[in-house]
Amino acid sequence: xxxxxxxxxxRNSQKRKDAFISTxxxxxxxxxxxPILWTIWTSLRPYSxxxxxxxxxxxxxxxxxxxxxxxxxxxxxGYFLNSLYVTIPAVIITLFLGSLIAFVVxxxxxxxxxxxxxxxxxxxxxxxxxxxxxxxxMYIWVGDLVGNRNFLYNNYLGLILIxxxxxxxxATFVLSSYMKTIPKEISExxxxxxxxxFTHYWRVILPLIRPPLAALGVLMTTWIxxxxxxxxxLVSQDSKRPITSGLRxxxxxxxxDFNLLxxxxxLAAAPTVxxxxxxxxxxxxxxxLGSTKG
Amino acid sequence: xxxxxxxxxxxSRRSLSRNDRFTLSAFVGFPTFVxxxxxxxxxxxxxxxxxxxWNGIRISDIKWAGFANYKNIFLNDTLFYEALKNNLIWLLWxxxxxxxxxxxxxxxxxxxxxxxxxxxxxxxxxxxxxxxxIGIIWNFMFQPGGFIQGLMGRDIGNAVSIWGNYKINxxxxxxxxxxxxxxxxMLLYLSGLKSVDPSLKEASAIDGxxxxxxxRKVILxxxxxxxxIIVVITLIESFRxxxxxxxxxxxxxxxxxxxxxxxxxxxxxxxxxxGAALAVILLLLCIGPIIxxxxxxxxxxx
Numbered sequence: 306x307x308x309x310x311x312x313x314x315x316r317n318s319q320k321r322k323d324a325f326i327s328t329x330x331x332x333x334x335x336x337x338x339x340p341i342l343w344t345i346w347t348s349l350r351p352y353s354x355x356x357x358x359x360x361x362x363x364x365x366x367x368x369x370x371x372x373x374x375x376x377x378x379x380x381x382x383g384y385f386l387n388s389l390y391v392t393i394p395a396v397i398i399t400l401f402l403g404s405l406i407a408f409v410v411x412x413x414x415x416x417x418x419x420x421x422x423x424x425x426x427x428x429x430x431x432x433x434x435x436x437x438x439x440x441x442x443m444y445i446w447v448g449d450l451v452g453n454r455n456f457l458y459n460n461y462l463g464l465i466l467i468x469x470x471x472x473x474x475x476a477t478f479v480l481s482s483y484m485k486t487i488p489k490e491i492s493e494x495x496x497x498x499x500x501x502x503f504t505h506y507w508r509v510i511l512p513l514i515r516p517p518l519a520a521l522g523v524l525m526t527t528w529i530x531x532x533x534x535x536x537x538x539l540v541s542q543d544s545k546r547p548i549t550s551g552l553r554x555x556x557x558x559x560x561x562d563f564n565l566l567x568x569x570x571x572l573a574a575a576p577t578v579x580x581x582x583x584x585x586x587x588x589x590x591x592x593x594l595g596s597t598k599g
Numbered sequence: 600x601x602x603x604x605x606x607x608x609x610x611s612r613r614s615l616s617r618n619d620r621f622t623l624s625a626f627v628g629f630p631t632f633v634x635x636x637x638x639x640x641x642x643x644x645x646x647x648x649x650x651x652x653w654n655g656i657r658i659s660d661i662k663w664a665g666f667a668n669y670k671n672i673f674l675n676d677t678l679f680y681e682a683l684k685n686n687l688i689w690l691l692w693x694x695x696x697x698x699x700x701x702x703x704x705x706x707x708x709x710x711x712x713x714x715x716x717x718x719x720x721x722x723x724x725x726x727x728x729x730x731x732x733i734g735i736i737w738n739f740m741f742q743p744g745g746f747i748q749g750l751m752g753r754d755i756g757n758a759v760s761i762w763g764n765y766k767i768n769x770x771x772x773x774x775x776x777x778x779x780x781x782x783x784x785m786l787l788y789l790s791g792l793k794s795v796d797p798s799l800k801e802a803s804a805i806d807g808x809x810x811x812x813x814x815r816k817v818i819l820x821x822x823x824x825x826x827x828i829i830v831v832i833t834l835i836e837s838f839r840x841x842x843x844x845x846x847x848x849x850x851x852x853x854x855x856x857x858x859x860x861x862x863x864x865x866x867x868x869x870x871x872x873x874g875a876a877l878a879v880i881l882l883l884l885c886i887g888p889i890i891x892x893x894x895x896x897x898x899x900x901x
Contacts (some may be wrong), residue, residue: 311682311742316761323669323710323712323713323723324713326712327712327713327714329711330704330707330714330718330752331714331718332710333717334714334717334722337721337722337724337725337778337782338721339746340737340739340740340746340778341724341736341738342745343739343740344736344739347739354753356755359746359749360635360745360746360748360754360755361749362712362731374629402629402630402633403630405626405627405629405630405745406626406627406630406631407628408626409623409627413623419900420895421627421631423893423897424634424857425630425634426637426893426897427632427636427889427898428639429895430835430885430888430889430892431638431642431885431889432838432839432858432878432881432882432885433643433839434841434858434861434862434874434877434878435641435879435882436637436641436642436645436684436879437640437641437643437865438627438641438642438644438648438865438874438875438878439639439640439641439644439645439648439654441865442655443641453723455617466633466637469633469637470633470636470637470638471637473630473633473634474634474689477630481765482896497626501616501618501619501622502615502618502622502623502626503618503622506626508739522765527727529629530729531669531727531728531729531730531732532729533731533841533842533845533846534841535732535844537845538862538866547610549731550731552732552735553731553845553846556734556735556738557849561736561890563739563742563744566735567739570732570735570736570739571729571781573732574728574736575727575730577727577728577729578724578727578728578786580727581724581850582720583726585723586819589786589790590790592787592790593787593790593791598900
């Protein structure tokens with residue numbers, strides 16, 4: 306009898322504790338989202354209102370003018386398209402190359418398959434600044450070689466290539482650990498049926514790895530779209546800038562009209578946030594495939 | 600037994616036609632070529648260049664410098680020590696505050712406290728944002744006309760500088776960096792927690808263990824691989840830091856980081872291979888975590 310009472314007591318105190326924890330975390334969740342809400346709020350007000358009535362003034366006007374202005378004055382659309390032209394090919398090529406190596410390493414055991422996998426995975430983790438000086442000069446030299454300095458430097462191609470080089474390692478690692486879970490018998494029967502290596506890859510394995518490809522696709526789209534370092538270093542021509550480094554330039558130029566800049570920031574953030582909420586499962590499984598192996 | 604396996608392997612390799620062998624070499628060769636050209640050869644080149652004097656124009660101008668660049672950095676460069684200090688503060692803050700908070704948050708949300716679904720989504724949002732956007736969003740809080748300035752009763756006309764205040768700017772930068780890091784760690788840990796057998800937690804609760812005991816004695820050991828990944832991510836992210844600070848301070852060295860100094864030494868006024876030497880120092884700091892990561896994820900294969 307007394308144990309039941311005690312149990313009840315314990316459960317009650319646990320309940321109270323949980324309610325407290327929930328309130329606490331809820332409060333911080335509000336703090337967490339507040340800067341984003343504040344940016345949205347800022348983006349809906351004209352700058353002149355803030356100047357004349359103060360930061361916390363009750364808004365006289367709330368509208369989407371800053372968003373229209375962002376497209377007109379900041380050429381946000383151009384930056385968006387640049388990001389798109391870099392991100393989409395880079396993701397597709399990365400997944401393709403990663404799947405090739407992963408296929409060979411996991412389906413055909415060679416002496417060098419483990420070192421190969423190690424080299425690719427390690428490559429993904431190298432600090433970007435370690436390669437940046439030679440890559441920069443290589444881009445300039447190759448440009449001079451083909452007679453067009455903006456062949457790699459200041460061009461989508463250059464950004465695509467460096468992203469592919471850095472991300473292929475992660476794709477290889479995730480895809481190879483997924484492929485190892487595909488039963489050997491599937492490959493064996495394909496080989497017995499006389500399938501060539503290419504058919505084995507294209508018709509047998511590739512259709513089976515759609516889930517990790519989707520997960521990686523979402524994750525890498527986010528990473529490459531969000532990249533700032535390479536966009537800053539390899540592009541100096543404004544018309545070729547991706548949105549991240551474009552936004553940084555606007556940050557300097559429109560420092561006196563931060564309501565307009567707020568609209569730009571929200572627009573730049575929108576694609577990845579929407580992508581995340583639509584394909585949340587893929588995003589999370591992509592990250593955890595890499596961290597927990599399988 | 601072993602020999603039959605070996606025989607099988609040999610047979611399967613021999614059975615590859617010439618075409619197939621060509622396809623396989625192309626499959627391996629092309630991605631490897633890209634990796635070598637854009638990653639490993641440049642990395643090697645940077646290491647070599649760090650031992651030279653070069654202004655970056657003609658290859659024939661490269662002169663051997665021995666350890667001069669490194670000596671220069673370690674003996675004469677106060678900025679280097681300041682940057683190193685900032686990177687270490689970053690690391691300490693992340694390891695002692697941000698990462699444990701992320702783990703704690705994951706643990707509570709995993710217990711399905713009230714509102715856990717919406718909290719989870721909110722804490723994830725900063726993870727998918729670009730650090731460039733994060734820098735700008737937080738600028739709206741701190742810059743003249745921003746929210747914090749408003750709280751302090753200051754309008755655009757009489758705003759105070761927060762990024763320029765050396766007493767507090769380190770803490771402010773750390774808080775902003777944690778905004779993303781905590782969510783990132785929570786995401787990774789939460790997915791790990793979901794794979795922990797729930798009966799383990801129940802059993803320890805029935806045995807009368809407190810929350811803290813359950814966490815320390817049951818959850819933490821069961822999460823060993825995730826723990827290692829999180830340590831590695833915390834280390835690497837602390838050394839890699841660049842974007843956020845660059846958005847706030849530009850290429851000035853008001854609040855230097857190692858990455859910012861590399862950028863400065865190459866994209867700044869005079870090009871010197873001190874930048875290459877700094878990049879190599881950064882590599883040396885990262886190499887431990889990289890090896891730790893590889894050993895964890897390839898444990899079964901090595």
